[in-house]
Amino acid sequence: MKILFLGFGNVARRLAAIVTDEGWPSRRGTFPVEVVGLFTASRGSLAGAVDLARARAELEATGRFDARHPLRTDMTPLEASRNLDYDVLVELSPLAIEARGEPAVSHIASALARGRHVVTANKGPVAFAYRKLAALAETQGVRFLFESSVMDGAPLFNMARVALRGCRVEAFAGILNGTTNAILCHMERGGSLEEGIAAAQAAGIAEADPSHDVDGWDGAAKTAALANVLMEADVTPFDVERRGIGSVSVGEVRRALAAGRRLKLVCRACRREGAIQTSVAVEEVAADDPFSLVDAYGAILRIETDLMHPLVLTQEGPEVMDTAYGVLNDLMEIAGTAERKGEEP
Amino acid sequence: MKILFLGFGNVARRLAAIVTDEGWPSRRGTFPVEVVGLFTASRGSLAGAVDLARARAELEATGRFDARHPLRTDMTPLEASRNLDYDVLVELSPLAIEARGEPAVSHIASALARGRHVVTANKGPVAFAYRKLAALAETQGVRFLFESSVMDGAPLFNMARVALRGCRVEAFAGILNGTTNAILCHMERGGSLEEGIAAAQAAGIAEADPSHDVDGWDGAAKTAALANVLMEADVTPFDVERRGIGSVSVGEVRRALAAGRRLKLVCRACRREGAIQTSVAVEEVAADDPFSLVDAYGAILRIETDLMHPLVLTQEGPEVMDTAYGVLNDLMEIAGTAERKGEEP
Missing domain, CATH: 3.40.50.720 (NAD(P)-binding Rossmann-like Domain)
Structure with missing residues (x-):
């Protein structure tokens, strides 16, 4: 080849x-x-x-x-x-x-x-x-x-291609941006947003300009890509409703944690009234939700279809x-x- | 066709x-x-x-x-x-x-x-x-x-066929028998083993003779099937080290729960010294392990390969x-x- x-x-x-x-x-x-x-x-x-x-x-x-x-x-x-x-x-x-x-x-x-x-x-x-x-x-x-x-x-697209045949994907939700997830985890341990960014940069994960991650652009691009491929949407990252983690305070992160919950940047898409709605936003996730177990650079995707109960694919600590x-x-x-x-x- | x-x-x-x-x-x-x-x-x-x-x-x-x-x-x-x-x-x-x-x-x-x-x-x-x-x-x-x-x-074998190409599967672990998982969940809520079995039978899930589930034979068969297909093993259910849930007491289940842990029947295989070891046994699972979130008839499989970090596939509440x-x-x-x-x- x-x-x-x-x-x-x-x-x-x-x-x-x-x-x-x-x-x-x-x-x-x-x-x-x-x-x-x-x-x-x-x-x-x-x-x-x-x-x-x-x-x-x-x-x-x-x-x-x-x-x-x-x-x-x-x-x-x-x-x-x-x-x-x-x-x-x-x-x-x-x-x-x-x-x-x-x-x-x-x-x-x-x-x-x-x-x-x-x-x-x-x-x-x-x-x-x-x-x-x-x-x-x-x-x-x-x-x-x-x-x-x-x-x-993680064999997401390959899986979808051969293993969701005949299904209609109704919705998905995922934690798909490792940098922001690692920053939120850092803030749970008491660090500031800026320190979290610096740590991600030091680990060689975040870009020198971290705004693509922090402002949710990377998540929006992944959401658009998944919606286009899995749900036959025709959207771009500019169509995705997008709120990054820039305005999240350490206080919010710690208050959620004290209540047994975690803040996560969640990418979502669903069909509503014939259209496909897409979003990236910080959500509070309960302790019995598998999303709450995603640490640092891990990723998770939950797919809902019309012929199966929801499937969840998790990748633990992916690297290069x-x-x-x-x-x-x-x-x-x-x-x-x-x-x-x-x-x- | x-x-x-x-x-x-x-x-x-x-x-x-x-x-x-x-x-x-x-x-x-x-x-x-x-x-x-x-x-x-x-x-x-x-x-x-x-x-x-x-x-x-x-x-x-x-x-x-x-x-x-x-x-x-x-x-x-x-x-x-x-x-x-x-x-x-x-x-x-x-x-x-x-x-x-x-x-x-x-x-x-x-x-x-x-x-x-x-x-x-x-x-x-x-x-x-x-x-x-x-x-x-x-x-x-x-x-x-x-x-x-x-x-x-859940698109396990289809995924493995197209999406783990070139990888060597080193190990897997899973909660693969819904009946025993539902029974253990029932015992966590204070029921006895027998009541758990009766509830699974009433739900139309357990067989009239529940021993295939309770004694771990269903899990052993699934472990053998996965090992044969994913790891090129050549084993039968009779080769799988097998301990069912029959001897698990309500006290054990409740003590684990009080300590923030859950008892789960876990199917495993791994390569060791050139051979493939397979087992089905009750394990105590920590709260930050995705296995602890598998309720009732849900299923989970964690696959370790040599070219990727571990992948976890979860199916929520599968039915017929x-x-x-x-x-x-x-x-x-x-x-x-x-x-x-x-x-x-």
Whole structure:
């Protein structure tokens, strides 16, 4: 499988570690990996037959690809998606709210339009352009997969695709933003909002500008992505009713805790009068609600359907390895599909 | 899709209600249903072009198929599985521990050997003969699916099949037997073991002979089924270390509760020194463990893999509709696979 990487941060490097490990060929669902390009926003880019293990080591040692690297290129990611010879575009850039998911949406669209599969861990394209991109993939007979965009690698979308068939998703609720959850947990232990943010930054989780998390934008993007995929909504993060944790005081957090309850930032969607209502807001959660057990960076999603009692999926303490695994699982899905078609993956 | 039903109890009748409902054709993943036989252990059997809605109504009204029913047959289920013209055998008989899963195992094997798909909600065949039946299905190029055999219709096996690819399952733990969980909850409220059993029987959940649940056999069968499928074990329920709830006293239950803990019957498997160890036993569960929130007939499963942090799947209050949905989802998987192959489903 010929892969073009757009983005080569922590997730991509962890993925590289798995597929270049000597145990890789013995795993189930394994496939041969050939990297034909590796593009970063500010650390230089490579085009050609990339040695993945070496590229990873180089980036981790020196922080960038040397200008004298023989594969070093000045091609843009859009040019690469249009011109390089690959089977799968692996898009791993961060969420861009103000730019409405761009430039990732254009990179993905250009790959799909060429009949190439796309895997992304970026929720932006699913939150802003799911309908368009899914239709393009369908027309071209290729896959557009994004398991890691919500709840890291927890098999949410893969599960929904094969395991909620025939069901109508009526509603969902989730704790989906680890940074704000960790900040609220920090405040329960007596810290301030600012200290909670600083702790999340020190742990390498929150962005330098934490407003995307704190103001609920990340949650809104995940809510929109889930509503678009699970409920056939056609919403963007701007349509999600959104209240972040910025105005939550330590007093409120501690008062709830004293009453045996916890404050959580909860993402919700439900059908009401023919429309799909979406929201992100701080809620008080009772002690006998599984949401109250979600600590730090953990995540939970409760799905209500018309043919089953509610299902709850929880991921305990996800980290970068989980996100990388979600991308890997999507690649395995593509490799398996191609295999079923009798093509060489 | 031509279906042969072996067993037509609550689950089959609920399934019949879904696929004969007027909303059925508009669901996603729908497929045409044609029933060619409908066999029950003691209520008579039909062979031929069965009118599913009428058969369901007749059985619910009179408790059996009338001897003068034009499709009434004396054929045995084994003869039916060998001779009728069907695409999918839907096997819905109850678990038979002493008989090591028979006669369901033989019925399923005979269908697979003829190149017919099989869906079962019976954990016996998966607990006693998974390896043999899966190999037979593989050889014949057909599907052997059993979503409802553990955790009712919660998409456990479907999820594992597509969403844990490449992972090695290192361990699992679950509360998987609703009857014993409901009995323990009853004892927490001050009832005796016997009263708990009577309440479960009155609710139509426990068998007339509750020993399969109380002695942990149902849990052992589910543990064996999960270990065989998720961990490539080759065990039967007789290999599972098993302690039921029969010796648990109200005092123990209440003492645990007073200390903020709950007694739960927990099914476990883990890899140890190259082997897979399996067990069913009562454990004290802490209040901050999601297992402590599982009430009455709810179920939970925690899966540990080598490439992800633990995943937890919970089903809230499953009933017969969930089991029926699991069977339906398996049928949709088969209809979808056939479609992908370009065959008529």
